[in-house]
Amino acid sequence: MTQAPFELPGQRDAEDIMSEPDTHPVATTRKRLSFLAFVEHTRVSSNASLGLQEGLELFEYAEDLGYDTGYVRHRHLETYLSSPFTFLAAVSQRAKRIRIGTSVTPLRFEQPIRLAEDAATLDLLSEGRLELGLSSGYAATESTFSQAFGEIEGDDIRALVDARLSSFLAALEGRTVATAESDLSFAKAGAELTVQPHSPGLRDRVAYGAGGGTSAQKAGARGLRLQLSTLNTEIGELGFENTQAQSIRTYRDEHAKVRSSPASPSFASVSRAIAPFDSATERAELEWLLERDAERAASVGEGPLPFQFGRVAHGSGEQIAEALIDDAGIHAADELVIALPFDYPAETQRRILRQFAEDAAPHLPYLR
Structure with a gap:
């Protein structure tokens, strides 16, 4: 679980928020339809991973279905992608249209200049298709991950992540990251050095994963895109969907102050979990998702962290569309991301993508 490095906002009065005029009407253009997957790297034999191969095939399958972007989750010390850029580079050479990205890369574990080098290289390999999502790291399990990635000086993850984010963005913008102190084989003494390679449009496609209004506001103030999960x-x-819609409005207000150019507009995505089924067998396959959804709905705010989860839209394509058609968070966003469940077979992942694209999406006007 990742945690944004920004402070959480105090609660505002729900009636005051709902009565505010909406200065961001619903866009009339089609929203992007994308997906988010756990790609695992297990089942290794003869120096090949069946999990990685299935991940590559999933992107090709989604591209054929018409999905706009495929995101992968970035994990460390787990069976899921710890090095997503190498995986996405392979995707970019097999799938030629679909956009590729992370949701999210945890900055806690990244050296910002190295990250900028890798990101620019991947963006150029994919011909400008990288949609890079960033966030902080695993604050709740810092004592474990510090054993592998080193202790944080001062024990302040927020300050560390903010500094690394600033360095990373500066590198993407082509700012000086070092000065040659003497004549080098590639530069004269005093030369200002920048990260190479440089991919000019990548800075405008960097997003931050936010958990609430304050972090969304600060993402806007940075001129970043926004990812809500x-x-x-x-x-x-306000409830889950309306809270996200409010966060997106707050984000857009801040973004407009720093990047008002039509060439670099605000961009917000929201993720939704679904459980499509057309038979008792298909429902039984996804029963765990439905049971977890019911448990979460019954225990909002309980446990060590005050999380509120969106409901899992389930049933036939038309039933799923009915559950999502008036979702305020989706209406406020520019992109709907279908969050695929983890630890399900590849054929189930493909079925979920296919049934949504073919049976639910046609009933959602904002996807047409």
């Missing part, structure tokens, strides 16, 4: 890290009277 299937959970909120704050609980208010």
